[in-house]
Amino acid sequence: MPDDLIGAIQETHLKDALSERYLAYALSTIMSRSLPDVRDGLKPVHRRLIYAMHQLKLDPTAGFKKCARVVGDVMGKYHPHGDASIYDAMVRMAQEFAARYPQVEGQGNFGNVDGDNPAAMRYTEARLTEVAQAMLVGIDEDAVDFRPTYDGEEQEPVVLPGAFPNLLANGAAGIAVGMATSIPPHNAGEVCAAAIHLIRNPQATTADLLKHMPGPDFPTGGVLVEDAAAIQAAYETGRGGFRIRARWEVEKGKHGTWQVIVTEIPYQVQKSKLIEQVAQLMEEKKLPLLGDIRDESSDTIRLVLEPKTRGVEPDVLMETVFRATALETRFPLNMNVLDKTRTPRVMGLPEVLRHWLDHRHEVLVRRSNHRLAAIDRRIEILDGYLLVYLNLDEVIRIIREEEQPKPRLMERFSLTDVQAEAILNMRLRSLRKLEEMEIRKEHKSLTKERKDLQALLKDESLRWTRISEEIEGIGKKFGAGPLGTRRTELGAAPTAVEVNFEALVEREAITVILSEKGWIRAVKGSVADPGELKFKEGDKLKLLLPCQTTDRLTLLATNGKAFTLKAGELPRGRGDGQPVRLLAELSNEDDVTALFLAAEGGRYLIASNTGRGFIVPGGELGAERRTGKQILNLKPGEETVLCVPCEGDHVAVIGENRKLLVFPLDQVPEMARGSGVILQRYKDGGLADAKVFKLADGLSWRLGDRVRTETDLRPWLAERGTAGRMPPNGFPRTPRFG
Incomplete structure (x- = not known):
């Protein structure tokens, strides 16, 4: 630090200092943490995990390594954040119920759909999957730019080559400062088909693309019940949402009994919390048609829902459950991503695919130029080798007799420095006749490859044909088999099922009890002696109201507002009930003026x-x-x-x-x-x-x-x-x- 700055104090307004620092933090969060890149669909932590595992040679055919080793490498070389956040990201990349196409193959306890935590990183092991390997194809062939890491000691890729359409196939979710992203996973085969259609028809509309890629494909399956027009509008604007329902079927029993079996639940819903929610609603009598719920899951999901009476229609039962529980959820769509210039933008489906295709085009050109340069270098050396075989005796004489053979060779046979160096480094065994044949064969092959590459670089249509073939190969590889088969059923928007909940409540006589301090409860039948009722200390009876469980009660408050309370939903039992303020939105200053039928x-x-x-x-x-x-x-x-x-x-x-x-x-x-x-x-x-x-x-x-x-x-x-x-x-x- 210069001497004149030591001890100097520079005054500035707090507003200016705070805004400057917060802006720097916001930009760092948006560009380097929370939003994925549209080209490879990865956030920095995921990109660094894949690259670090590639550097550790954890390919799909290699052995597993401890996750702690991987996390340590990522944290020490590339990602200066806590090990817990890195391991959490790695775990999600390996969970089959969280990632549609896992990029990490885990060995050990990586959590489950119930929401149980994975084992510590020192106990688990991992390696890359073929999906991640496809993301890396060309990484060592100058396909992408590299930049220094945070400490300047290593190099890391700015973006991966991304042969796999990861952004749409695996989706993304993140919260930055002032913006967020939420992209559902899709079927890779369908995404590739849409991309090929866009290559062949650059002016294709969203509706055209949706014929190939009709909607999300979640790893946990379920049924997509969003309206087709709403789906198209969401993909056109990049904002919207999708309704997903659990997949269910009716299982018949003896004597006309039946039960509903849920085999798939919506994406990102924890099964244990779902069951707790349903049980809580049953206890609060908010699911009047449901008699019981059981979890009979093993390695597959099996939730058993029993109706309260066999006379209820299964569709009506499930409609009440869908309305009240997480068996139906809405997954938001907000395709807010970083473009090539690292600018966050909300894109529609055609624009997202176009950016990925343009990236693949750039990768193809860079890989072709890199390969062409390597071929030129090799052909140059091979040309020198062939000169040796044509003038073998003279070459040997120069090497044996000349004090400086290299410049003499370059002068005698018009060789380049590279060719002369390669000739001098040849082994004697390379001078055999068979080796000459191999060199001529390699020279011919490389010459043909160079000609093809030069033609490819000159003709854009040839490049797009090559890209189409590559994408078609990715679609066949990852769009078929158990991994690629569509899991989320494309259902129609559900028709409204009218449910008369009042008719479903069992009619019985009750007495509503309201205390002076605003605690309300109901007891079965009538109250013979109001003096025997018990209240909290300092509280007493305000009114008794005989009614039926099917009645709707009117509550008038001192603030002039009227509220409707369902008698059947009032707390029952021997307790003190609950404050009426939990049932009607009243402030502490408001009180009950009247409660009547x-x-x-x-x-x-x-x-x-x-x-x-x-x-x-x-x-x-x-x-x-x-x-x-x-x-x-x-x-x-x-x-x-x-x-x-x-x-x-x-x-x-x-x-x-x-x-x-x-x-x-x-x-x-x-x-x-x-x-x-x-x-x-x-x-x-x-x-x-x-x-x-x-x-x-x-x-x-x-x-x-x-x-x-x-x-x-x-x-x-x-x-x-x-x-x-x-x-x-x-x-x-x-x-x-x-």
């Missing part, structure tokens, strides 16, 4: 503590969403205090100031949502209670164990919105109608 065709008077209210039809109180439905619009400081049924022709309203007012019901408007009108005015306090009744029957209220009725209500009859008068003698002090 809304009558069909009924109407309800809803009001706030300031005395504003209106009549709402019962049908408008339904709200299937967990967030509820706003019914009464409230001002700051207001809250909903009552909701009573409208069964009568007059309304009695009493305030906290003990002023009673009676007015006709038709003075209150009916609406689905609003702020309401003033029912009663207050100088102090607010609304205490309200009741809708028939004027001819009189106004009744409960006083202790007795019920009192006042028939002469003329002193309290007035227009809506007035203050009212003190109630008749004998009215409760609370003041409520009871």
Whole structure:
């Protein structure tokens, strides 16, 4: 460091320093870690793993080596990151349920579809597969550029030659800074067929390519149930998604019984977590048609789903399971990759294939030039050898007698420096007649090969024909047999199966119990003695609501929102239940105003503590969403205090100031949502209670164990919105109608 900089402090704004450093980190993550290269479909860690194993000569025909040895080489020479991340990447490259075409052949415990972890790297061994070997063809023939490693001591390839269409065949997934990639695996034979079609028809559309490559092909199989138009749109834009369902079949039993056997599950779904999810939903009674689930898997997947009753249709049962569980998943498509210039871009299917083909063309040209240069060097040497055989005695004399034979040979026979050096290095046994014949044969063969290569480099159509042949060979090699056969079935988009869940719930009488602190539960039958109910310390009973398990309950909160609760889904048992806030989206400041069974065709008077209210039809109180439905619009400081049924022709309203007012019901408007009108005015306090009744029957209220009725209500009859008068003698002090 220069002396004038030692101890110097340079001030800069934190914003500038932070943005500069974060931008550098973001670019490093995007370009050197998370996004694959469109040419070979590999991230740097995968490319370095394959190249390091190639350097260790771990070819498919070689023996296995410890994974710890491979990870150590990758970490020490090429990839300056932790060994755990390198080994995790290596494991995924070897897992047959994670990689459609594994690039690493593992020996030992490499995990399973249940989600169990692989053994430590010191216990497992690995070598490359033929897929990885195809990715490396031409690596030593100047097919790609090399760059220095992070410490400058080694060289690593910028990209692999990539004879195998790895990006689409194996897919990719990664999260960078501000962008991500998600590419599903495909069938290599189909990808090669689409690429050949694109070579022959450079203007081919996405629809044309999808005739050869109709969709993803996941290693775990399953059924693709995405609509054909959505698939085409996804491949055209490079963004979209695919719905995958488990493959299942019905297995008949005795006496008309049956069960569903699941043999393939969606990609990247862990079997053990799937079973836990289904069991949890069964416990919460969210899968009413499913009776039991068992795992009878061995080396193949076999999940047994038993219906609750044999009268259920298998299609209906599976539709309910698909809707609620990971037996149906959606795999996103986001073909965000690095192009040749290391620029991240979202590409459509034709563009991805075109970039791969252009890379293969460049590799072919570079390999041909490299081979042509090697042939020229060899032919030059062979020409020198042939001169030796034509003038053997003279060559021997010069070598024996001259002090400087090399320049004399070059002068006498017009040889190049390379030819003269090769002649001087010849062994005596090479002078036999048989060797001359071999040299002439090799010379003739190389001359023909040079002529073919020169013709290839001059004619672009010949090069594309050669590339087509190579891709066709890859397609035949990896697109057939157990590895290449398509595993994911191309199914049609499923038709909607209407499932009436209410009809599936067993109808029985229950009593809903709501506590003052908002804990809700249900018990079977009726509650004989509410005093025997137990609650959490400091809590007590707020209300009991007898109903049926098939009923839908309406909950009105103090924030003016209405919620719908399914009685059959309320927590059961001897516990305290669960907070109602888990069933309806309520804040800590909100409370339950009313919980009731809304009558069909009924109407309800809803009001706030300031005395504003209106009549709402019962049908408008339904709200299937967990967030509820706003019914009464409230001002700051207001809250909903009552909701009573409208069964009568007059309304009695009493305030906290003990002023009673009676007015006709038709003075209150009916609406689905609003702020309401003033029912009663207050100088102090607010609304205490309200009741809708028939004027001819009189106004009744409960006083202790007795019920009192006042028939002469003329002193309290007035227009809506007035203050009212003190109630008749004998009215409760609370003041409520009871």
